[in-house]
Amino acid sequence: LFSSVEMAPRDPILGLNEQFAADTNPSKVNLGVGVYFDDNGKLPLLQCVQAAEKAMMDKPTPRGYLPIDGIAAYDSAVKGLVFGAESDVVKSGRVATVQAVGGTGGLKIGADFLKKLSPNAKVLISDPSWENHRAIFTNAGFEVGSYRYYDAATRSVNFDGMLADLNAAAPGTIVVLHACCHNPTGYDITAAQWDQVIAAVKAKNLTPFLDMAYQGFGHGIKEDGAAIDKFIAAGLTIFVSTSFSKSFSLYGERVGALSVVCADKDEAARVLSQLKIVIRTNYSNPPTHGGAVVAAVLNNPELRALWEKELGEMRVRIKEMRQKLVDGLKAAGVKQDMSFITTQIGMFSYSGLSKDQMVRLRNEFGVYGTDTGRMCVAALNSKNIEYVCASVAKVMA
Numbered sequence: 384l385f386s387s388v389e390m391a392p393r394d395p396i397l398g399l400n401e402q403f404a405a406d407t408n409p410s411k412v413n414l415g416v417g418v419y420f421d422d423n424g425k426l427p428l429l430q431c432v433q434a435a436e437k438a439m440m441d442k443p444t445p446r447g448y449l450p451i452d453g454i455a456a457y458d459s460a461v462k463g464l465v466f467g468a469e470s471d472v473v474k475s476g477r478v479a480t481v482q483a484v485g486g487t488g489g490l491k492i493g494a495d496f497l498k499k500l501s502p503n504a505k506v507l508i509s510d511p512s513w514e515n516h517r518a519i520f521t522n523a524g525f526e527v528g529s530y531r532y533y534d535a536a537t538r539s540v541n542f543d544g545m546l547a548d549l550n551a552a553a554p555g556t557i558v559v560l561h562a563c564c565h566n567p568t569g570y571d572i573t574a575a576q577w578d579q580v581i582a583a584v585k586a587k588n589l590t591p592f593l594d595m596a597y598q599g600f601g602h603g604i605k606e607d608g609a610a611i612d613k614f615i616a617a618g619l620t621i622f623v624s625t626s627f628s629k630s631f632s633l634y635g636e637r638v639g640a641l642s643v644v645c646a647d648k649d650e651a652a653r654v655l656s657q658l659k660i661v662i663r664t665n666y667s668n669p670p671t672h673g674g675a676v677v678a679a680v681l682n683n684p685e686l687r688a689l690w691e692k693e694l695g696e697m698r699v700r701i702k703e704m705r706q707k708l709v710d711g712l713k714a715a716g717v718k719q720d721m722s723f724i725t726t727q728i729g730m731f732s733y734s735g736l737s738k739d740q741m742v743r744l745r746n747e748f749g750v751y752g753t754d755t756g757r758m759c760v761a762a763l764n765s766k767n768i769e770y771v772c773a774s775v776a777k778v779m780a
């Protein structure tokens with residue numbers, strides 16, 4: 384049975400992690416994987432999470448199956464966070480939200496549902512995008528193409544190219560958009576550009592799928608959700624996947640969601656019933672712990688305030704690291720203007736370094752980023768920044 388099975392390629396990012404773990408260089412720094420580390424290089428366990436877990440431990444509950452669509456209090460908290468609890472779409476019952484196994488799970492449920500709904504639609508993702516976007520939609524059976532996004536020459540978004548590609552898409556094309564903190568480039572489009580994207584989506588009757596994996600890491604919780612508000616204000620039906628992996632530092636708990644904004648309450652009920660079938664036939668129902676923690680935090684005003692404070696601290700620290708990177712590279716002798724790093728947003732920076740330079744960084748200095756030049760600025764800290772700057776300066780010399 385298995386004799387003809389071919390060896391699959393290693394995941395480009397998780398493969399890098401394995402290489403990093405095996406590296407004996409004592410100064411090694413992992414800027415490969417998209418994970419936030421604190422200034423001591425540690426993965427944070429947020430206070431709000433600890434408080435919620437303590438309360439849960441003090442009052443243990445049995446672990447029955449969850450409903451197929453997850454914890455009701457979790458789903459309503461997600462709706463509140465993404466759309467606003469008092470928003471018209473939520474109050475009118477137009478949003479179908481299901482708990483998902485991470486943001487990846489939200490994307491996958493959406494992809495499987497869309498495949499049933501529009502089997503012949505094509506999918507467009509940004510060029511470049513998070514690697515898994517292509518894989519998830521391809522594995523769901525779609526043909527996946529891309530729309531222009533990053534322009535290496537100008538170190539910015541090729542917005543004219545993006546818009547032209549959206550305008551050229553066939554009606555019904557599914558367009559995956561990064562709601563904020565674009566991964567991997569760190570470049571988001573402006574509010575005015577979102578308006579133009581929305582106009583194109585509307586004119587061409589495209590299906591927008593917004594991936595929200597970094598809400599709160601850009602400019603703030605509300606600010607980072609602004610693009611979603613705009614789609615809704617334009618009267619569009621949209622898909623939104625949510626991930627709490629980064630914003631709650633709950634990577635391994637796999638907490639995420641999928642929300643589908645429908646035309647009315649009746650439509651939302653029918654969509655929800657179909658999403659439940661997708662879930663039921665994939666993994667039956669989601670796990671309890673992560674969702675219970677996030678629901679407990681988001682639904683308790685004190686814990687919610689604590690979370691917002693802690694999330695804000697992560698956001699500010701990343702911004703400080705961007706500035707320190709720009710200053711440190713200059714101090715280390717880099718002549719090129721690197722200030723573009725502070726115009727990028729979120730966890731990543733497209734450094735502009737070539738594959739050869741990234742390989743040298745890894746092999747000679749133990750500084751790991753992806754071959755595309757992407758570095759996770761959220762893994763920089765006051766102890767490793769100088770070494771990273773010196774190493775980058777050497778490969779840029």
Ligand code: PMP
Pocket residue numbers: 417484485486487488513561566594596626627628637638639
């Ligand atoms: N979308 C994007 C753009 C991401 O960067 C990530 C995580 N790297 C995800 C989705 C998936 O998040 P999760 O780990 O919660 O599945």
